[in-house]
Amino acid sequence: MYKYRQIYSDIKKNILTNHYRAGALLPTQEFFSKKYDVSRITLKKALELLEKEGLIFSKQGSGTYVRKQIGDPSDELLPLDLPIGTTHTHRDQEIKSKILHFSARLPNEEEQINLSINSNEPVYEYKRVRIINNKIYSFEHTIMPVSIVALDEKVLSSSVYDYLGREVQLQLTDARRVIFAEKANKEISNALKIEENDPVLTIEQVAYDQNGHAFEFSKSSFQYNKTKFVLDIHLKK
Amino acid sequence: MYKYRQIYSDIKKNILTNHYRAGALLPTQEFFSKKYDVSRITLKKALELLEKEGLIFSKQGSGTYVRKQIGDPSDELLPLDLPIGTTHTHRDQEIKSKILHFSARLPNEEEQINLSINSNEPVYEYKRVRIINNKIYSFEHTIMPVSIVALDEKVLSSSVYDYLGREVQLQLTDARRVIFAEKANKEISNALKIEENDPVLTIEQVAYDQNGHAFEFSKSSFQYNKTKFVLDIHLKK
């Protein structure tokens, strides 16, 4: 693969294995570019990836430092900037789905706007309870234009994203998420096996593919206190 | 300022004013680098900023496209990747604080870990109700090492971040946030003027300065359904 990716991986490995310790000053960019036998620009690109990921930070005139580790990505915390409820976030865990509803219909106004479609373009609507390691994880309500791909209940019982990748080479590359707390209504409380009016965390998502087209509008609700999301932010430019 | 920033601003302006329309193909990188009289690398850096911000996306071999706009950053939605409750997010709005508690003490174990300090380093503890445009916005519980800067109630009544920037040249550049829903306890429900056990959205934050040091550990709670946060994610590398 590309040089800058290899360098990125190598330095990352050295940070994660504490070869470069937390808080320590890293070697200079000149040192690294000689070590890996690349130009300083290419090396910088590798460092930029690490900085974006929050593992290091650079100070002009001073040097590049390893960020003090902010605790490992614990199992309890789910990354808010990755796809939800997939093999990305639940490696080696058993993910099942219980399908509560599956149909097709014309979209309402909210759905037309979010998916950038006309009122005469039919959409699938489905509702699932996601179950991870035999524990209830989330209630998911999804709208997807029929024009994207043909769906059936068998597909819904596994990963829809994997199916989209295989069948129509469609990848989730961008998404807008709206996050809020609300009271569980009857449908949500039944699905999550909690009391009505108990708090839930809800994430509304519009997902976009590699061509910039919206292909999914969904709402996922999670039991209060059970599921926590984590997000690292980096404001420096 | 820097060329790539100027180019970034210029293209951004042209996108936001619909000079380059949503979904449209942008001019080639070569065209832009001639137009602005810079090298292609410098131009690319400007485009990278726009891509990171989610305004455009590039496809190798095809071109650079304006992303279909995902709705303006409505007043109702607060960005989850910016400082919370500041002039950043509440431009031209009146922000007030009601101080419920202010003291100093030694840190407990959770605070020691999150702030990377020893058990003998004192911390400030304060609790505030944040009020925006005379409406209750959030309940904030903050821990800050005394070693950072001297605080008093007067400082707490306005923006602590502004004060930190002025007094000790300290900027918030990174943060880890944990987001979850919970039931309001007595303290939170009193502060937010809601019923006990009503849902709230809570954001726990560890804030880091430009030197990679944690300087604040806080929990902010928001009324359910009133406050919604938005986050755009970009997975492409």
Add this chain to the structure above:
DNA sequence: TAGTGGTCTAGACCACCTG
């Protein structure tokens, strides 16, 4: 003042998409 990271260049070649 010395050393570090940040910006910028002109030009080459590669990888990928579209006709």
Add this chain to the structure above:
DNA sequence: AGGTGGTCTAGACCACTAC
């Protein structure tokens, strides 16, 4: 096959930090 964006280079100068 032609055109696009992606990677990469060697070298120069600037901005900032630390001493």
